[in-house]
Amino acid sequence: NAGVTQTPKFRILKIGQSMTLQCAQDMNHNYMYWYRQDPGMGLKLIYYSVGAGITDKGEVPNGYNVSRSTTEDFPLRLELAAPSQTSVYFCASSYTWGSYNEQFFGPGTRLTVL
Amino acid sequence: GQQLNQSPQSMFIQEGEDVSMNCTSSSIFNTWLWYKQDPGEGPVLLIALYKAGELTSNGRLTAQFGITRKDSFLNISASIPSDVGIYFCAGLADNGGGSQGNLIFGKGTKLSVKP
Numbered sequence: 001n002a003g004v005t006q007t008p009k010f011r012i013l014k015i016g017q018s019m020t021l022q023c024a025q026d027m028n029h030n031y032m033y034w035y036r037q038d039p040g041m042g043l044k045l046i047y048y049s050v051g052a053g054i055t056d057k058g059e060v061p062n063g064y065n066v067s068r069s070t071t072e073d074f075p076l077r078l079e080l081a082a083p084s085q086t087s088v089y090f091c092a093s094s095y096t097w098g099s100y101n102e103q104f105f106g107p108g109t110r111l112t113v114l
Numbered sequence: 115g116q117q118l119n120q121s122p123q124s125m126f127i128q129e130g131e132d133v134s135m136n137c138t139s140s141s142i143f144n145t146w147l148w149y150k151q152d153p154g155e156g157p158v159l160l161i162a163l164y165k166a167g168e169l170t171s172n173g174r175l176t177a178q179f180g181i182t183r184k185d186s187f188l189n190i191s192a193s194i195p196s197d198v199g200i201y202f203c204a205g206l207a208d209n210g211g212g213s214q215g216n217l218i219f220g221k222g223t224k225l226s227v228k229p
Contacts, residue, residue, distance in 0.1 A: 004156070033216075042118070042202060042219030043157075058216065090156050100164070101206055102147065103217060105156030 001026050004106035006091050012112045013081040021076040021109050023091030031094045032074040033058075033103060034066065036087040043090060049074055050097065081113045120203050120220030127193055128228050135223040136187040137203035145206040146186040147217065148177050152199045160201075161188070183208070193227050200224050 007022045025032065030051045035043040035058075045058030049068040063085060065077040074093075078085060088110050092103040120137045127133060137146070145164055149157035161172050163179035163186060170177055176189045186205070190197055203220040 040221065042120075042204075042221045043217075044219075045216055048216065092156075100162075101145065101217065102159055102162050103204075104159065105149075107156050108154075 003027065004091055004093055004104055006089075006106035006109050008109060009107065010110045012114060013078075014114060015081060015083065017081050018077070018079050019081070019111075021078075021089055021091075021111075023074045023076065023106060024072050025074075025091075025093040025104075025106075026072065027093060027095070027104070028071065029093035029095050029104075030071065031097055031101070032068065033092040033094075034064070034074070034076045035090045035092065036060065036085075037090060037108075038087050046076065046089075078111075083113050085111065086113045087111060118203055118205060118218055118220040120223055122223055123221070124224040124226070126226045126228065129193060129195060131193055133190040133193055133197070133225060134187060135201060135203075136185060137205070137220045138185040139205065139207075140184065142183045142208040143186075143205040144183070144208045146177070146179050147204040148175075148186070148188045149202040149204060150199050151202065151222070157202055190225075193225075195227050195229050198225055198227050 004025045033048045034046040044060045047066040049055045088108045090108045091106045094103045118137050148160045151157045161177040166183045168179040174191045200222040202222045204217040
């Protein structure tokens, strides 16, 4: 199993550009998550999905969109990139919800918006 | 919203020393997870705790779920250079009828080990 994979690993965007961060998992997990990590901070939840076709906002959803058309894929879309979106983005997945929510993380995408 | 206070923020220790870090909250948690993040990588799950008072080991790592359900600690014994990284606690808060599904993360403890 490859686990959770993310592409690209690095990206530089200009203000106002758009891009999609890709995330895929091959563990047949129903639950998937997108986080951002700013320097010296913990992870903040952007969006999550409890299954194909179902997504919901996390703590910091503004400026982002997601879709979940398959169990395996959970792309994150930035429509109008802003410098405040410079961060490291992590995708994660888990088999269950609630008390046994052990999340497995991808390697991250480091995004810089100039 | 709920917050996790993780301390210390950073530690500089000599190889062979033991390490202790902890997370506290004003809210009750049903699950505590401890992750390690190496530079340029995603967090990797080290230990999961599900019951108050639970003490769990993973090699040289030991973690405990506090009796009050508002704290957890992680100990690393006989540290080695590859222990370097950022350690995060994460928890699932009790919403009064079970666990909320979304993890809350501490800000991390950065560990440096001198050979």
